[in-house]
Amino acid sequence: MRCPKCNYEDSRVIETRAVEDGSVIRRRRECPKCGRRFTTYERMERNKVLLVVKKDGRREAFDRQKVLKGMIRACEKLPVSLETLENAVSSIEEELYSLGVGEVSSASIGEMVANRLKDIHHVAYVRFASVYREFTDLKNFIDEISKLLEKKEGGKDQR
Numbered sequence: 001m002r003c004p005k006c007n008y009e010d011s012r013v014i015e016t017r018a019v020e021d022g023s024v025i026r027r028r029r030e031c032p033k034c035g036r037r038f039t040t041y042e043r044m045e046r047n048k049v050l051l052v053v054k055k056d057g058r059r060e061a062f063d064r065q066k067v068l069k070g071m072i073r074a075c076e077k078l079p080v081s082l083e084t085l086e087n088a089v090s091s092i093e094e095e096l097y098s099l100g101v102g103e104v105s106s107a108s109i110g111e112m113v114a115n116r117l118k119d120i121h122h123v124a125y126v127r128f129a130s131v132y133r134e135f136t137d138l139k140n141f142i143d144e145i146s147k148l149l150e151k152k153e154g155g156k157d158q159r
């Protein structure tokens with residue numbers, strides 16, 4: 001992305017945020033040469049359907065809300081902002097679409113989530129990783145995390 005001021009051909013991304021429910025990526029960029037900051041908007045490639053392949057071979061459409069919910073559960077009661085998690089999900093989504101494939105395994109998504117959580121909060125990562133071995137699909141993962149947290153909280157958060 002060229003700098004609008006000095007036309008330098010490269011820029012550093014300082015912030016990535018999804019807007020319009022994740023279909024548009026807003027980036028704050030900084031020119032490493034002149035320091036000019038500018039914003040770009042990139043519409044995500046949506047003409048391609050992304051299917052998640054579960055362990056048992058079933059497929060379902062990729063759903064960023066599911067991934068986000070899983071991360072929120074993993075970060076429950078931790079000092080992690082929703083914005084941080086939204087950004088992490090956006091970067092996962094972006095990575096998935098940039099692979100240019102139509103299908104991705106649920107295990108690969110789990111791997112990506114684990115990698116992000118590792119940087120966000122070690123407790124969230126441990127929570128996630130402790131159920132990750134039994135990870136078969138996103139729904140199972142969310143359920144497992146809920147159970148884990150309920151156990152830990154002594155059933156305090158029952159709905």
Ligand SMILES: [Zn+2]
Nearest residue numbers: 003006031034
């Ligand atoms: Zn510049």
